[in-house]
């Protein structure tokens with residue numbers, strides 16, 4: 001498992017351990033009060049707590065197994081999602097206590113999400129796949145409104161949009177350039193893809209992956225040589241290798 005993924009899994013494990021310790025302490029101290037109401041109550045509350053911790057714990061173990069031994073089918077999908085959804089906000093908080101930048105945790109989350117997706121068998125045809133690119137990939141001084149219609153790009157090649165269009169034509173998949181989450185959601189509603197390859201920064205990808213669930217979203221981080229949201233770049237090889245991965249499986 002690469003270090004980037006280990007970070008997220010490590011923090012999830014730590015959150016679960018803290019949750020178990022604090023929850024156990026609260027349960028233990030409240031048993032006196034609860035047993036005054038009914039002697040069965042402390043046991044009942046304790047069992048519910050243990051079942052919940054157990055379910056989330058199995059989710060984390062399932063993530064680790066899926067990451068270490070990629071298999072064509074991913075088991076315990078719901079438990080994995082529950083573990084991530086439930087523990088992610090706490091993971092960010094605990095990461096900040098240890099001085100781990102939020103961006104690093106988000107990047108690690110994206111890696112884990114991608115690996116889990118790549119280990120699944122997703123049935124796809126070309127028209128089920130959408131590439132969502134951020135507006136900041138377009139040259140800032142380009143006058144053409146490509147968010148309205150990607151065909152407005154004059155293909156001058158000064159920014160990565162031209163090559164993304166070439167990729168979308170080569171693999172016959174949809175491509176859209178969006179200014180934010182609202183437009184992204186609108187396009188997804190219209191096109192109804194079965195899988196999205198999204199290009200964005202750590203923050204937008206993390207929130208996009210979570211907002212779009214259960215729609216699978218593979219995240220590819222953009223590169224920001226001039227700072228955030230300005231003339232950004234993307235590694236096209238990563239986009240093409242994701243396209244090949246999903247389309248070869250779907251068509252094979």
Ligand code: SF4
Pocket residue numbers: 138139142143144146153154155156157158159160161162
């Ligand atoms: S390739 Fe050229 S025309 Fe197309 S969006 Fe980029 S700068 Fe504008």
